[in-house]
Amino acid sequence: MKIQIDSEVCQGHGRCYDLAPSLFGDDDEGYGQVLRTGLVPPGEEQSARLAVANCPERAIELIEET
Amino acid sequence: MAADERFARDFREARGEEPEGTRNEIVTGPVSDWAADFSHTEPEWAADPYPIQDDLRQRCPIAHTERFGGGWLPTRYADVAAIAYDTERFSSRSIIMSNFRPPRDVAPIGGSPPISSDPPFHRDARKLLLPAFTKTAVARQEPATRALCHSLIDAFDGQVVVDAARDYAQHIPMRVIADMLGFPPADGPQFRQFVENTLEGINLPPDERIARMSALFDYLLAQIHDHIDNPREDLTTFLINAELYGRKLEPSHVAGTMALLLIAGIDTTWSAIGASLWHLARVPADRERLVADPALLPAALEEFLRAYAPVTMARLVKQDMQWHGADMKADDWILLSFPAANRDPAQFDRAAEVVIDRQVNRHAAFGLGIHRCVGSHLARMELRVALDVWLSRIPAFTLADPSAVTWSTGQIRGPRALPLRLG
Numbered sequence: 001m002k003i004q005i006d007s008e009v010c011q012g013h014g015r016c017y018d019l020a021p022s023l024f025g026d027d028d029e030g031y032g033q034v035l036r037t038g039l040v041p042p043g044e045e046q047s048a049r050l051a052v053a054n055c056p057e058r059a060i061e062l063i064e065e066t
Numbered sequence: 067m068a069a070d071e072r073f074a075r076d077f078r079e080a081r082g083e084e085p086e087g088t089r090n091e092i093v094t095g096p097v098s099d100w101a102a103d104f105s106h107t108e109p110e111w112a113a114d115p116y117p118i119q120d121d122l123r124q125r126c127p128i129a130h131t132e133r134f135g136g137g138w139l140p141t142r143y144a145d146v147a148a149i150a151y152d153t154e155r156f157s158s159r160s161i162i163m164s165n166f167r168p169p170r171d172v173a174p175i176g177g178s179p180p181i182s183s184d185p186p187f188h189r190d191a192r193k194l195l196l197p198a199f200t201k202t203a204v205a206r207q208e209p210a211t212r213a214l215c216h217s218l219i220d221a222f223d224g225q226v227v228v229d230a231a232r233d234y235a236q237h238i239p240m241r242v243i244a245d246m247l248g249f250p251p252a253d254g255p256q257f258r259q260f261v262e263n264t265l266e267g268i269n270l271p272p273d274e275r276i277a278r279m280s281a282l283f284d285y286l287l288a289q290i291h292d293h294i295d296n297p298r299e300d301l302t303t304f305l306i307n308a309e310l311y312g313r314k315l316e317p318s319h320v321a322g323t324m325a326l327l328l329i330a331g332i333d334t335t336w337s338a339i340g341a342s343l344w345h346l347a348r349v350p351a352d353r354e355r356l357v358a359d360p361a362l363l364p365a366a367l368e369e370f371l372r373a374y375a376p377v378t379m380a381r382l383v384k385q386d387m388q389w390h391g392a393d394m395k396a397d398d399w400i401l402l403s404f405p406a407a408n409r410d411p412a413q414f415d416r417a418a419e420v421v422i423d424r425q426v427n428r429h430a431a432f433g434l435g436i437h438r439c440v441g442s443h444l445a446r447m448e449l450r451v452a453l454d455v456w457l458s459r460i461p462a463f464t465l466a467d468p469s470a471v472t473w474s475t476g477q478i479r480g481p482r483a484l485p486l487r488l489g
Binding site: 029053 | 425
């Protein structure tokens with residue numbers, strides 16, 4: 001599973017780095033950033049989904065790899 | 067330090083005594099039909115706007131009024147979001163729905179950038195402010211905020227009934243924003259007056275309204291002069307020195323942004339803290355659950371923000387158009403109700419209920435799109451600390467007299483009198 005943020009859509013609400021701080025961080029202006037490569041480590045899928053579901057701008061995409 | 071010539075003369079003199087713009091007849095009094103004559107300044111709306119909004123959402127869903135020179139009230143989440151995102155057709159040149167429209171040429175800057183700004187200027191004015199308001203930056207205010215909350219409760223000093231709006235909620239954002247702007251903490255009572263004049267004086271005669279706004283800008287200019295003489299590490303000195311497009315900001319931009327930070331920083335969070343305590347005073351099961359399990363607080367405060375979103379914004383229609391079935395005219399107001407959007411059953415399960423452990427909560431309390439509240443991280447920190455300290459110190463409380471609770475009028479909604487019985 002992989003996550004990515006559309007920086008054109010993100011407005012810096014910060015719900016992702018509030019809810020899933022091991023997967024997301026903020027930049028100097030408060031916009032969300034995917035930490036590392038965006039690959040979701042095993043066991044953290046649930047918090048990735050929570051961040052996606054709570055983004056007010058729907059700026060986070062979750063790519064399920066099969 | 068050399069005198070800053072920008073502020074040597076009052077920047078307001080250049081634009082003359084009477085601000086240009088359009089005034090309309092002031093209409094007040096009871097509303098008979100909320101779909102055709104709505105008013106957010108009437109007591110019925112202030113006391114409980116949610117049944118009105120729910121009714122309109124089902125049968126309208128975009129209400130109209132001839133008051134305020136004409137305006138529209140969308141009540142569905144989808145419509146509120148669409149307008150927030152559509153800066154081509156809806157301008158932010160005034161964001162307080164009143165009886166005065168500033169002239170069109172104030173766009174794209176507006177009187178209080180960046181909230182009053184449209185693209186492309188908006189992005190640059192906003193970029194200046196963002197670093198000071200990140201979650202990381204506002205965390206520096208947390209220890210002082212926590213200490214303040216404790217000292218406010220210490221001052222209750224054994225009273226059985228306290229006014230949580232007057233004696234607790236209002237002081238927290240007032241002190242925090244005064245610290246960030248570098249204003250004397252003792253000036254707090256003046257700030258309350260400025261806030262009420264700006265946000266609740268909507269239907270006053272224009273001359274009276276102008277005179278009251280002048281008092282706010284007189285205060286801000288005095289602070290600017292003091293900061294020019296004594297620069298320090300705060301947002302006022304930062305704005306005085308800030309540059310955009312290779313030059314220092316216009317004096318009206320400096321003062322307008324200070325006005326925004328002061329007004330928007332206080333009333334909103336004061337309202338959010340008060341509304342949350344009001345809810346917990348009325349619903350013992352939620353209060354007991356939060357006291358027993360403080361880890362629920364982050365989810366609970368998002369739910370309070372959804373259900374009691376304090377902020378409604380406004381926009382002005384740019385050109386005549388048909389929009390989602392509404393025959394909109396240029397310069398019609400849009401009352402952009404994030405509270406109404408947040409209670410739309412098409413967007414939220416159990417929309418009318420307060421579910422303090424709601425897991426999926428894509429609410430719009432801080433707006434949507436380019437105008438997302440710049441202070442949202444600060445507001446969340448203040449709300450979290452205020453509730454955390456209150457619940458740890460005062461785990462049991464009820465409404466002392468439900469009929470004595472009063473709510474602010476206008477676009478920012480929260481309790482202004484909230485007598486609670488402690489213990």
